[in-house]
Amino acid sequence: MTREAAPPVALYAHVPFCVSLCPYCDFVVNAGSAARGPRARVDAYASALLAELDLRADALDARWGPPAPSAALAAAAPPTGAPPPAGSASAASTPRQPLASVYLGGGTPSILPAATIAALLARIRARFGLAPGAEVTLEANPGPDERSDLDGLATAGVTRLSIGAQSLVAAELRRLGRRHAPGDVAETVSATRAAGIASVSLDLLYDVPGQTAASWEATLRAALDLAPDHLSLYALTLDDPDAEGLTGDLGDHLPTPAGARRWREAARAGQDEDAAAAAYERACDLLHAAGYRHYEISNWAHPGHESRHNLAYWERRPYEAVGTGAHAFDGRARRWNAAALGPYLAALAPPAASGRGPVLPPGGEEVLNDATAATEEVILGLRTDRGVPFAMAEGGAADALRWALEHGLAEAGADGRIRLTRRGALLSNEVFARIV
Helix, strand or coil: CCCCCCCCCEEEEEECEECCCCCCCCCCCEEHHHCCCCCCCHHHHHHHHHHHHHHHHHHHHHHHCCECCCHHHHHHCCCCCCCCCCCCCCHHHCCECCEEEEEEEECCHHHCCHHHHHHHHHHHHHHHCEEEEEEEEEEECCCCCCCCCHHHHHHHCCCEEEEEEECCCHHHHHHCCCCCCHHHHHHHHHHHHHHCCCEEEEEEEECCCCCCHHHHHHHHHHHHHCCCCEEEEEECCCCCCCCCCCCCCCCCCCCCCHHHHHHHHHHHHCCCHHHHHHHHHHHHHHHHHCCCEEEECCEEECCCCCCHHHHHHHCCCCEEEECCCCEEECCCEEEEECCCHHHHHHHHCCCHHHCCCCCCCCEEEEECCHHHHHHHHHHHHHHECCCEEHHHCCHHHHHHHHHHHHCCCEEECCCCEEEECHHHHHCHHHHHHHHC
């Protein structure tokens, strides 16, 4: 982990389009006519993404120098975040290492044509560099009209597909506003394998209104029958970005539609913390028995299929980001783009009549002090099965770790690292609140 600014090791690109908006979703999404039809803004947005990629790359080139032109140069460069050796040229004169991962998220990036995905990845390779064997993830909905041309995605360089299954019970999918059926998930997994995409991940939700222990068990077993390489399991959270002050002109969230707000209010009444804890524990048991490594609180993988991109976040490594609502981090400062689509397109895809070229979109930045950085290091480290060295914790964080150890929420390994127990993972929010 680093507290100093350094070049990115990863890049996130946000695609904010969905055919329809699921009522529980508070990601940056533009649905309906913005995504399909004569008024669709997808092509304009793809052009804007290319323009932002160039502007962000220009800034990195000026700050750190151009990306290494070959794997050999990358291997010879200092580790990411390391200062140049004494007496050496400045960091800006040393080619920066190419990206280790790219993640196209959303929204539903799989509604983009494969040719558009190929063009984005080609620009990323040209301007940021992409290391040999880099992980390139694309999120996909499993419906037949949303999963894209998987052969084309493989040809473009996608190596990992993250499939938004959410449930494998038809009634729950309808309740969640999903457009696909359970069989579509199986078809997408099979087609992904046939296309040669090497790693398949499934997203699943628990604590869904109306979900029972039996229906959750059915989803888990059906998912395991598909033999995914990776699973992400999340308790359904029904946040209110408006109340949290995350919307507005420079906010990184969009306002919640009235219909979605009503759905969430009704759904909260059907949620149960004890049932959610039982669902999590059952998942831990089944996935452990199936040979998956529980490498992060909400994530399981077969060896070698851990999400390298998300590990960069949890390891607090620098990453670049483009697109509406996207967040970047250079090791010292966090930067975000505003969520609104209109101002983003106006900045990066201006009409010819404007007489100007693309400019960076509106957004914000926060420089983190050492105390905040130290707290983040402990919390993010505790999310993973590697844990954190006790010596890393200072002040209140050390007190919180002692409390967690005393109450069986954490355990100390022979290597001197503190890790959450299963009970600690269930009560991680309590542990993290004490650290903060």
